[in-house]
Amino acid sequence: MFSLRLPGDLTPNRLTRTLSDLRAQGRAILDLTLSNPTRAGFDYPSDLLAPLADDRALIYEPNARGAPAARQAVAHEYQRQGVTVSTDxxxxxxxxxxxxxxxxxxxTDAGDEVLVPRPSYPLFEHLTHLDLLVPRPYDLEYDGRWSIDFASVARALGPRxxxxxxxxxxxxxxxxxxxxxxxxLAATCAPRNIAVISDEVFADYHLEVDAFERAGRMLTREDVLSFSxxxxxKSTGLPQVKLGWIAAGGPPALVNAAVERLELIGDTYLSVATPVQMAASLLLERGATVRTQIQARVAENYRWLRQRTVSSACTTLRSEAGW
Ligand SMILES: Cc1ncc(COP(=O)(O)O)c(C=O)c1O
Structure with missing residues (x-):
């Protein structure tokens, strides 16, 4: 009866079962995988979400790309990070x-393939399967710093x-x-009409001083169609508010064609709530206070971990940024 997009076996894995058993016993658990910022002891101003009550949200004026003022606010975010992007x-x-x-x-069409980094975000498995795609992993290797294993990219590429x-x-x-x-990557992808999707949700969380300068920014390139x-x-520690964005980059004609089509897809679902679009600019501005706290915490945790693992049986691998 049910779609093959979903896994056949929904039994929780051993880790999840053990965790719920321990919780049921009321045992104290130090969860080192916790990444929910709203549960990590940060100080969220109590009126942080007040902009969601903006009266303008009483009017429904659907816009498939998103309200212009909200897109402008996102363009400002990129400017803050040193990247120029137009609201279009x-x-x-x-x-x-x-x-x-x-x-x-x-x-993509059903059965097409997308290349996904390994190790990376575990949700890629479900995100690809739910859209009837086949994820093909390529590897990141560690040699004092993580980098892309280009031989594995070449092996993972295929006609689909x-x-x-x-x-x-x-x-x-x-x-x-x-x-x-x-x-x-651009030299590999552009001639094969393969687009690059660049997930930059952690871009604000540097752990090394010059990490950001060394990082490439997809949006600064015109040689391959890309989506950042x-x-x-992540940018303001507000996962529950539900606002994300795509910024398309690359050859201008392809960018326009892509955004036109995204508009049609967006128009079919119109999934972004009006209150969050009206509040976007203020939330991005006020959320900086949460971002600063998270930045300080992750930097402190990383420093602590590096110090504690010196002359121990464990090694802290080098990390440039992230949570
Ligand atoms: C790489 C990466 N992208 C995206 C997300 C989640 O973003 P969202 O809450 O906007 O779906 C996460 C969450 O952990 C993540 O690790």
Whole structure:
């Protein structure tokens, strides 16, 4: 009766079962995988979400790309990070997951393949399967710093490859994709009509002083069609507010064609709530206070971990950025 997009076996895995057993016993658990910022002891101003009550949200004026003022606010975010983007390149989404799904609908047909980094964001398995795609892993290797194993990219490529995903900085390795790596990826993808999807949700969380300068930015390139992803979830520690975005980059004619089509897909779902679009500008501005706290915490945790693992049986692998 049910679709093959879903896994056949929904039994929780051993880790999940053990965790719920321990919780049921009331045992104290120190969860080192916790990445929900709203549960990590940060000080969220109590009126942070007040902009969601803006009266303008009482009017429903659907816009498939997203309200112009909200897209302008996202363009300002890029400016803050030193990247110039026009509002015409931006499409709003309800989350990064929503963005992946819209992009898969834009770029792929059932049975097509997308290249995904390994190790990386575990959700790629479900995100690809739910859109009837086959994920093909390519490897990141560690040699004092994480980098892309280009031989594995070449092996993973096939006639049905439609997109290549990068996560920069990557979860969980904390590595940026460098400008030189982007050069090689663009040279691989552009001639084969493969788009690059660049998940940059952790871009604000540097752990090394010059990491950001070394990182390549997809949006600064015109040689390959690309889509950069961001959202409130990580940039302001507000995953529950549900606002993400796609910024398209690359050859201008392809960017226009892509955004026109994204508009049609977006118009079919109109999944971004009006209150969050009206509030976007203020949330991005006020959310900086949460971002600063998270930046300080991750930097402190990383420093602590590095110190504690000196002359121990464990090694802290080098991390440039991320949570
Ligand atoms: C690489 C990466 N992208 C996206 C997300 C989630 O973003 P969203 O809440 O906007 O779907 C996460 C969450 O952990 C992530 O690790």
């Amino acid at each position: 390149q931006i499409v709003l989404t309800a989350s990064t997951s929503d963005a992946y799904s819209l992009l898969f609908k834009l770029l 490859t439609r997109a290549l995903l990068i996560v920069s900085p990557n979860n969980p390795t904390g590595s940026f994709v460098t400008g030189a790596e982007l050069d090689r 992803l961001g959202g409130l979830s």
